[in-house]
Amino acid sequence: MAGLSLERQAQSETLLELLACVSAGDARAFAELHMLTRSKLRRTALAVGTPPHDIEDILQETYLKIWRNAGRFDSSRASAMTWMSAIVRNTAIDHLRTRRLPTYALDEALLVPATADPSRIDDFDYARAEPIARGVLARLPEDRRRLVALAYLEGESRASLSRRFGVPVGTIKTWLHRTLLAVRKDCLAASAAA
Numbered sequence: 001m002a003g004l005s006l007e008r009q010a011q012s013e014t015l016l017e018l019l020a021c022v023s024a025g026d027a028r029a030f031a032e033l034h035m036l037t038r039s040k041l042r043r044t045a046l047a048v049g050t051p052p053h054d055i056e057d058i059l060q061e062t063y064l065k066i067w068r069n070a071g072r073f074d075s076s077r078a079s080a081m082t083w084m085s086a087i088v089r090n091t092a093i094d095h096l097r098t099r100r101l102p103t104y105a106l107d108e109a110l111l112v113p114a115t116a117d118p119s120r121i122d123d124f125d126y127a128r129a130e131p132i133a134r135g136v137l138a139r140l141p142e143d144r145r146r147l148v149a150l151a152y153l154e155g156e157s158r159a160s161l162s163r164r165f166g167v168p169v170g171t172i173k174t175w176l177h178r179t180l181l182a183v184r185k186d187c188l189a190a191s192a193a194a
Contacts, residue, residue, distance in 0.1 A: 009079075016080050018030075018033040018036070022067060034063060038059065041062060041085065041110045050096065057095070058092050059093075062084075066087060102138035135190065140183070141166075150164070
């Protein structure tokens, strides 16, 4: 039990250090912060009642807020994980309110356990998946590849993409949804073949 407490304390200190680096604009620290927290924040968003098909949008918006507001984090008020969990919770609730879906209490969302071993946060093999994903993305038509990059790498909003591409927001959402489904299908096929 004491070992688990020490691990949590070490993870908490690591998150504090990473947030400090992120507040200074350190993209590598942000990538590490993302890797260490994505599973917990995903589970928190699901615990609030977010539909699974909306999770990626919620997480993208959450991490943009974390990136932009890392300098405002106050460790005397909350732990780093509690602060980030509150951001994902509030983002998910705002999303649900626009759709008028029911939400659950913050206490339930915060009860989602953090992984005790930070090195085992996710069983996904990112090193194996990256070349597959790069190849699949490279085969997309240029306009769809640009759309995905602007939305998911640059964090451009759907409304901004709508203006940029000259189509309604609903069309942007449809294009992104269909493109991601196609990318997922191609990645799964390439993964199975590898």
